[in-house]
Amino acid sequence: MNELELEREKPKRIYWIDHARGFIMLLLVVTLYLPADIREGTLRFFLEHPPNETTTHIINFFDVGAPAFIILMGFLMPLSFFRRRERDGVKKAINHIIIRYGIILLLGLLVVFIDQGALIKTIDGMLVIQWDVLPTLGLVGLIALPFLWLEPKIRAGIASLMLIFYQIMLIFGGWRDYAIVSVHGGIIGTIFGFSAIMIYSTCLGEFFLINKEYSETQKYKISLIIGLICFIGGLLISLIPGWWANKRQVTLSYITISLGISILLLFLFIAIDQKYQKPIFGLDSYGKNPFIIYVIAIVMEFLIVDIIGYRLDLFIGILMIIIVTIITIVLDKWDKIIKL
Helix, strand or coil, X not given: CCHHHHHHCCCCCCHHHHHHHHHHHHHHHHHHHCXXXXXXXXXXXXXXXXXXXXXXXXXXXXXXXXXXXXXXXXHHHHHHHHHHHHHHCHHHHHHXXXXXXXXXXXXXXXXXXXXXXXXXXXXXXXXXXXXXXXXXXXXXXXXXXXXXXXXXXXXXXXXXXXXXXXXXXXXXXXXXXXXXXXXXXXXXXXXXXXHHHHHHHHXXXXXXXXXXXXXXXXXXXXXXXXXXXXXXXXXXXXXXXXXXXXXXXXXXXXXXXXXXXXXXXXXXXXXXXXXXXXXXXXXXXXXXXXXXXXXHHHHHHHHHHHHCXXXXXXXXXXXXXXXXXXXXXXXXXXXXXXXX
């Protein structure tokens, strides 16, 4: 299918992507407001990072949340960009991506600055750029943009080299110390780790949503094989001393395992979609407005905890989850899909 044919097709929402994205967003909102003693209890595997996350050699299900969301971002990026490029021209398509992810990056840096009081700090003798989830989501989109002009196989090859280079620098270049004192590996971990997974996902998205050389069944089989290879391969890589899976450091094995788990989880939502072929109440709403809902949730949490100084308890936590969910559903019912 060429790009003109893509534009002529009437766009329709892909339920399983909305549902998968909604599931991740709901999980993030729930863990944002639940008190630490609950998140770190018996459900820690699903609701909180492992203890001593800076140097641990393992990851849990909650650690996969950020990569999974980035994968879903990248999955739709080629389809959206090619359609817009055909309809509005190359310049407007590029500007749309730059503005969208630039806003997320700047907003994320603003939140970090307000929270930390500075964007650059000296920690253990190192100049560290303060970092968090939102700046990561913005930067990976900007980095992935120029790769859309390359063939998917070339893209994937470059992303692999980025990950291998980063892993080598973690071991021999002193980057591990920087990653440990930062978040999400800091800006360096985002550039070489999370950006690589974003680039991978644009390849998957182009193959799954645009490529017409393979049937839908063949695409499912190939994607399943890729998911299994990444998951098993990542586990094997994590057994190599110094190459262990660690979310904070954004290691090669962590990215590879997360990619495999995310692909395999998508099959669950694909299966649900094929069976019911209709929106799932709640998940669908969260999936349509992921960025704005996350921003709303982050800002509300910041106001309560950092400005008002109130320590979240179970009652307030549940109340805030309900409020955010109501906002999410109302935006959906009013057909207010806000695309940052």
